[in-house]
Structure formats: C-alpha cells, structure tokens
C-alpha cells in the first residue's frame with residue numbers, strides 16, 4: 001500500500017511537471033508585482049521594526065521597538081481585545097455554520113434557492129457590511145428607529161450600544177454574518193460528499209440522532225471546520241476596516257492601533273506601529289500555517305477534506 | 306430468529322413515479338434469499354425500505370410478525386451492508402467493526418472478544434489496528450460485512466457487496482459469505498444483478514423485472530422453469546420460436562414435438578430452449594439440418610449462430626471444432642422445451 005501511494009505520487013509529479021514552467025511564466029508578471037509590492041513592503045517593515053529607519057540615519061539594528069511595544073499596556077489591551085473579538089466571532093460563526101450546514105444537507109439538492117441565499121454574504125465586501133452595520137445598529141440607525149416606532153424605547157439613547165461599544169458587538173456581528181457562508185460551504189462539501197452515506201450507515205448500525213452527530217458528523221467535519229475556523233480567526237485577527245469603522249476609541253483592535261501609531265504626528269510612535277503590524281503578520285501566518293498542518297495531517301490519515 | 310414478510314410494498318422517490326409497485330415477499334428464518342434484477346430496477350430501493358432508510362408509499366414490512374414499517378432504522382433489527390464499503394475513515398478497522406456495539410453502549414472485554422470473533426470469522430485476524438485506507442477493496446468489503454455481523458441482526462441486508470471486486474476475489478468472497486451465512490444462520494437478503502451469483506448464493510431467488518416481482522423460487526426453478534419469456538431471457542434464454550398445438554403435438558418450423566403439458570388446441574405458443582440444451586453434430590441425415598452463420602469462442606464453450614428452417618438459433622457447443630458456413634445437424638430434446646402462451 002505504501003509503495004503504491006509513492007508510485008501514484010510519483011506519477012502525479014511527472015504528469016504535472018511539463019505544466020509547471022509554463023504556469024510560472026504565465027503568472028510571472030503578476031508574481032513580480034505582488035512580490036515587489038508586498039514582499040518589498042514586508043522587508044522594509046521588518047527592517048524598520050528593527051530600528052533601521054532609513055539609509056541616511058544609519059541606526060544600528062535592535063529589538064528595542066519590540067520591547068517597547070510588548071511592554072506597552074495599551075498594546076496588551078489591544079491584544080486582548082483583538083483575541084477576544086477574533087475568538088468570539090470565530091466560535092459563534094463556527095457554531096452557527098455547523099447548524100446551517102446540517103440543515104442544508106437535509107434539503108439535499110432540492111432547494112437551490114436557499115443554497116444561493118446562504119452564499120450571498122461571500123460576495124459582499126467587508127466594508128459594505130460594516131457600513132450597513134452602522135446604518136442598522138447605531139443608536140440612530142434603522143433598528144433603533146424601528147424599536148422607537150414600536151414603542152419599545154422612547155429615545156434613541158435607550159437603544160443598547162451595538163457599535164463602537166465595549167464588547168465589540170457590531171464587529172463580531174459583522175464578521176459572523178460574513179464568515180458563516182465561508183465555513184458552511186467548507187463543511188457542506190464534506191458532508192454532502194460522503195457524509196450522507198456514512199450517516200445512513202450509522203443509522204442502520206443503530207446510532208441514534210445524537211450519536212450520529214457526535215460519532216459521525218463531528219469527526220467528518222472536524223478537519224474542514226478546524227481549518228476554516230483558523231482561517232477565519234487569522235482573517236479577523238488582522239482585519240482593519242471593520243474595527244476601524246465599528247470599534248470604540250479605546251482600546252482599539254491591534255490593526256487599528258498599529259495604524260494610529262503609524263500615522264501619529266509623533267514620529268517616534270511610527271516604528272512601533274510598524275512593529276505591531278509585523279507582530280500581527282506573524283500571528284496570522286502562524287494560524288494559517290496551523291490550518292495547513294491540520295489539512296496535511298488529516299489527508300495523510302486518509303480523510304479527504 | 307428473523308422471518309421477514311413484505312406486504313404490498315410500493316416505493317417512490319419524492320413523490321415521483323413508483324419505482325417498485327405492490328411488492329410481496331416472504332423470507333423464512335435463516336434463509337438466504339437472492340434479490341435479482343437488472344440494474345436500476347429498484348433493488349437498492351427495496352433494501353433501503355427494509356432497513357428503514359426510505360418510507361414506503363404503501364404496504365408494510367413485518368420482522369418476526371411485528372410490523373416495523375413506522376420504525377426508524379436504528380430501532381429495527383435489520384442491518385444493511387452497502388454496495389460500497391463506506392467505512393468510517395476516521396476509525397481503524399477494529400473501531401469500525403465495534404461501532405454498532407459502541408452505539409449500544411457495550412464496552413470493555415465483551416466488546417473486544419466480539420470484535421476478535423468477527424475478525425476471525427471474516428478472515429481479518431491481525432488487521433484490527435490497521436487504518437481503513439490501508440486495506441484492499443476486498444478487505445474493506447469484509448470489514449463492512451463484519452461491522453454488520455457483529456450486531457447479530459435478525460435480518461442481514463446485503464446490497465451487491467461483491468460488485469466492486471475482481472472476478473477471483475468475488476468468488477472467494479461468495480464462498481466466505483456462504484460459509485458465514487451457514488455458520489451464523491442469519492436471515493439474509495442478498496441483492497445482485499448477476500444471475501449466476503444469485504443462483505449460486507441463494508436458497509431461493511426473487512426476480513424483479515420492471516418494478517414487479519416476476520418469479521420466486523429455488524434457483525433451479527427459475528433457471529429451468531421460467532414463468533414467462535422475460536424470465537427465460539434474463540437467465541440467458543435466447544432461442545424463441547412459435548408454433549401451434551395440433552393433435553397433441555406442438556407444430557413448429559423446427560418440427561413436431563410431443564407435449565406433456567395440458568395446453569389449449571389451435572392457439573399460438575412461444576417455445577424456448579436453452580442454448581446449451583440443443584445437441585449439435587456435424588451434418589448427418591437423421592436430424593434437423595442447419596448452417597452456421599457465425600461463431601464466437603467463449604472459452605469453456607463456443608457460441609454458434611445457426612440458421613435452421615428460417616429460424617435463427619443460438620447453440621453453445623463444447624470445444625471449438627465448428628466453423629462459420631459449416632452445415633450441421635441439430636437435435637432439440639422435447640423435454641427441454643418450455644412453452645408459454647403467446648402474447649403474454
């Protein structure tokens with residue numbers, strides 16, 4: 001069996017080989033642009049975070065900025081807030097996605113319309129959703145006026161603070177709404193591939209509804225759910241525009257804090273802004289790497305994602 | 306214990322046209338019943354209904370004389386083995402096999418010894434800790450069988466468990482399933498579209514054609530005494546010729562045949578004879594004369610297309626001595642002929 005697998009991998013490589021060079025030539029120009037803009041920016045950022053401001057200044061490299069940032073109580077406040085918002089929106093989105101996927105899989109192929117509606121948020125940019133959230137959730141927004149019209153509240157100040165609030169509710173709601181379709185689509189593909197059949201097997205092997213969920217559905221979706229959740233976590237952790245619009249003034253999410261520092265009139269805050277950005281990039285990269293590792297391991301165990 | 310009674314069962318998908326209509330069948334305790342029919346006739350559909358995965362439009366299913374029609378699969382004493390092995394990829398072999406016991410909250414030493422027994426019975430000793438994707442197709446199918454057997458169901462439903470295996474392995478697995486069926490004496494419904502597999506595996510065979518049960522009986526009955534030309538055709542009958550009863554004899558272009566059956570006079574009948582029952586010999590004056598149109602060597606026998614008094618017959622002859630365009634003599638043994646009233 002092992003030998004056989006090696007054999008097929010080998011075949012796969014040789015089959016792919018002639019395609020690879022032409023592919024990289026085709027993608028070449030795009031790769032160069034991306035490489036220079038992103039890679040160059042990243043390298044400059046890393047250099048600056050280590051104290052290399054610009055050529056003329058010729059400072060020596062140090063980790064002073066990192067120490068400054070990590071010791072800064074404001075940074076820690078931001079880090080906690082960011083971790084809280086990223087974790088909360090990921091967990092809520094993941095939980096709701098499982099429910100939605102389980103519901104959709106019972107509809108099978110019958111109801112294309114519902115599948116379509118569920119996928120709409122995938123196509124809407126985060127910024128649009130953030131603006132929509134302001135219109136809907138702010139104290140003078142649609143929901144508030146609606147509640148007033150219904151007589152539930154008398155003035156807009158009685159409406160609970162849902163944006164620019166302490167608990168980041170507006171931000172979390174926006175991410176939950178936006179990420180549910182992504183996680184759902186990932187789970188749904190494994191569930192509807194082998195999931196339905198395996199659940200039928202479980203049923204004839206006398207598993208009741210709860211046992212089927214616990215011992216069949218969860219293990220089937222776990223790898224894709226895990227990988228998708230980590231990706232969502234990474235995205236939420238590093239995202240900027242939604243907390244910029246919907247977050248409160250203090251504490252800020254890390255990306256907003258980094259930007260504020262970078263654009264501060266105090267030029268000394270600038271390297272710390274960059275350093276924070278680099279830290280965000282490191283955490284996001286580690287999370288994405290972890291998602292990759294999960295995928296790899298489960299593939300090796302013969303579970304197809 | 307495990308007798309099965311199916312009464313007036315009608316099945317369809319999403320309220321569409323019925324796939325199976327008014328299906329009746331009795332299977333007695335310990336019997337191995339073959340469910341035979343061409344691809345797409347609804348065999349899997351029937352099995353799923355028996356397992357409880359599909360609700361019938363009409364009719365009822367009784368296991369040990371208890372009506373189980375309304376019970377969900379997990380409450381029925383019937384286990385289904387599917388066409389594909391469908392093993393749980395996130396469990397090893399032993400965990401797959403023990404799944405049913407775990408669902409029944411049977412754990413510990415008892416569960417382990419049951420798993421070991423079944424591993425031995427299905428000749429999988431030593432594979433308990435293997436991952437399922439490391440197994441061959443035949444091994445996977447055995448795990449799938451073992452996973453069902455461990456529950457000792459009253460009724461075991463096997464849906465073409467051998468159709469994905471190569472010819473040698475299939476033969477081996479047939480013998481294994483027969484052996485297990487005899488040892489455990491579990492009432493078994495064995496679905497297949499392969500007529501020879503059904504004949505060799507089952508004590509009785511039910512043939513389904515066009516959504517209806519056409520004939521039930523011992524393998525020999527279906528093979529030698531088909532109730533209509535369609536059944537004969539399904540079992541490889543390919544020679545059909547017509548004639549009439551006159552003076553107690555069946556008059557046909559191929560000659561006169563004495564008839565034993567009590568048949569109506571002056572009425573057309575269709576006769577059939579199996580290709581291997583026609584006796585062929587090199588040209589010889591005594592018998593019916595014919596000419597070979599073409600031949601097809603099949604290994605154990607050669608299939609010959611013979612034109613004879615305006616009727617084309619197919620003959621299976623041992624060996625390979627006959628050639629196309631050769632003149633031959635045929636003998637049609639009257640006791641091997643089967644007659645059906647025409648326009649049935």
Ligand SMILES: Nc1ncnc2c1ncn2[C@@H]1O[C@H](COP(=O)(O)OP(=O)(O)OP(=O)(O)O)[C@@H](O)[C@H]1O
Pocket residue numbers: 318324342343344345346347348349350351498
């Ligand atoms: N889920 C389904 N929805 C709608 N129609 C179905 C479904 N499954 C099967 N059918 C239809 O029901 C009929 C019977 O299918 P079934 O799978 O029972 O056939 P089968 O006898 O098992 O065939 P095979 O030997 O190829 O497995 C077929 O015409 C098929 O198209």
Ligand SMILES: [Mg+2]
Pocket residue numbers: 348349350388464465
């Ligand atoms: Mg089938």
